[in-house]
Amino acid sequence: MKRNWEALVLRAMGGRTFRLTVRGTESVGGSYQRLHLDDGGLLAECGVHPTMWVRLWFDNEGRSHQRAYTLVDPDAAAGRFSLEFALHDGCAARWASAAQVGDTIEATVQGSAFRLPDPAPRHLYLVGDAASLPAVNSLLDAAADIPATVWVEYAHDGERALPTRDRAGHEINWVPRRDDGRHLVDTVRAALPAGADDAHYWVACEAASTRDLTRHLRRTLGVGRHQLTALGYWSAR
Ligand SMILES: Cc1cc2nc3c(=O)[nH]c(=O)nc-3n(C[C@H](O)[C@H](O)[C@H](O)COP(=O)(O)OP(=O)(O)OC[C@H]3O[C@@H](n4cnc5c(N)ncnc54)[C@H](O)[C@@H]3O)c2cc1C
Structure with a gap:
């Protein structure tokens, strides 16, 4: 090759x-x-x-x-x-x-370098989809004792087949992919509470949705740069 x-x-x-x-x-x-x-x-x-x-x-x-x-x-x-x-x-x-x-x-x-913040955040907000569910699960394993709210977008029911690794204190919300991801963005925006200094936000879904949510967290909720990890995992074409 x-x-x-x-x-x-x-x-x-x-x-x-x-x-x-x-x-x-x-x-x-x-x-x-x-x-x-x-x-x-x-x-x-x-x-x-x-x-x-x-x-x-x-x-x-x-x-x-x-x-x-x-x-x-x-x-x-x-x-x-x-x-x-x-x-x-x-x-x-x-x-x-x-x-x-x-x-x-x-x-x-090359390029992979995430660490859970130290001291540990009091709450995690995670936004993912079928592509980032393996990463979401690795975070839930690593943060077994940290309360977490998770939104996972799915394009069809089959994408719910991968088991989620949530424990007590972890809340998983499945959100159907509609309107090219707009529904996920609107759902998460409506549910997120005002930014808190002791929370961490992790966003990894389709690129445009990731960008929209990042903008909302930073500009509207005033979430600090160090509190946010965001990476588009794939691009709709
Ligand atoms: C840091 C990181 C970690 C990732 N980890 C995983 C992982 O563990 N498991 C996993 O499945 N993916 C993961 N992804 C996403 C994966 O890299 C992309 O989905 C990638 O585009 C797939 O490549 P491809 O060659 O199959 O399709 P491409 O050639 O990139 O795209 C072909 C077509 O498929 C569409 N497409 C691509 N990905 C998706 C998707 N996820 N859902 C729907 N349509 C899609 C595109 O819009 C395009 O029309 C990760 C991405 C990143 C950035």
Whole structure:
């Protein structure tokens, strides 16, 4: 596969690349494909943090195609983790659907760096969707004792197949995707209380919705930059 300028830039920025090997595959409700992987030494070298993601390099008719995916249940001692692919018509999703035991793929670690604030926030507000549900779950695991309000947008019922890892004090609100994401933005905006200094906000959904919610949090609610983590996880095209 021909590597492009992205690979060179990432390497210049200190990105480290590993070869992952598929150990097992699992369909989750027909809407997600979960792959179990050997990590090629990735966890031992790079460590792990909640929401940690890697850049996978797919072959798209001879051209390299890089997309981000979130580590699920990383086990550094065993050198293994899983990945959960929300399925849609895309190169990464197609690769995951067809993956077989023994297949390999390269993963570059560069750019993933989330930490829960210290001291711990008194409340977490999380906004995600099918693509960021693995990251939401890793946050709920890491913040098991912190009260959290979560909104998860779903495009169809199958996207509710991935189990959520909520505990007592975590409230999950499922929101159907309507009006190109406008319904999620309106629902979250109407429900969010006034900004509090001891809360943390984490937003990762479709790019335009993420932008709208970020603007609302910063400009309308006055949420401080350090209290907000926001990243568009995919773009509607
Ligand atoms: C930090 C980070 C972590 C991520 N972790 C995960 C993860 O763990 N699991 C996961 O499933 N995704 C995750 N994503 C999202 C994933 O990288 C994107 O969905 C990506 O665009 C998929 O690539 P593709 O080649 O399949 O489709 P693309 O070539 O990017 O797009 C093809 C078509 O599919 C549409 N599309 C792309 N993604 C979606 C989607 N999620 N839902 C509906 N339509 C879509 C596009 O609008 C386009 O029309 C993550 C993204 C980021 C930034």
